[in-house]
Amino acid sequence: MRIAYVTCDPVNRDLAERLAEECRVELCPLGPGEVPAAASPDAVLYDLDFLPADDRRAALDGLAAGRPPCPAAVHSYNLADGAARELRRRGVGVARRLDRRVIAALHRAVRQRRAAALSPPPRTERVA
Numbered sequence: 534m535r536i537a538y539v540t541c542d543p544v545n546r547d548l549a550e551r552l553a554e555e556c557r558v559e560l561c562p563l564g565p566g567e568v569p570a571a572a573s574p575d576a577v578l579y580d581l582d583f584l585p586a587d588d589r590r591a592a593l594d595g596l597a598a599g600r601p602p603c604p605a606a607v608h609s610y611n612l613a614d615g616a617a618r619e620l621r622r623r624g625v626g627v628a629r630r631l632d633r634r635v636i637a638a639l640h641r642a643v644r645q646r647r648a649a650a651l652s653p654p655p656r657t658e659r660v661a
Contacts, residue, residue: 534643536636537561539592540580545631549578552636574603576639580631581609596625604642606635 553560565588606626
């Protein structure tokens with residue numbers, strides 16, 4: 534499982550790499566505007582406190598526009614309560630700080646999405 538982590542902060546990137554290793558996921562650190570070199574990541578995590586303003590706004594706008602194509606989360610000490618509620622309503626994980634729970638929640642979300650994709654659709658019975 535691959536989680537893309539978008540940040541400009543080397544300290545948070547180092548922490549994220551250690552947490553990902555603990556959770557047994559591959560972390561793909563990315564800078565603002567970068568895209569994964571290989572296949573799309575299974576999930577994405579944004580460090581909003583250390584992104585340039587334009588990149589932070591683009592990330593928030595993209596996440597708030599609709600359900601993200603893969604599980605997504607953000608962490609920020611400076612996210613307004615209303616923005617956090619809107620992101621959560623859209624299925625985006627929101628945390629104040631980067632910790633193991635953020636990585637583990639993304640890992641669970643990916644597993645749940647994969648399981649749902651493999652499950653057969655529910656049967657509906659026709660009434661005669």
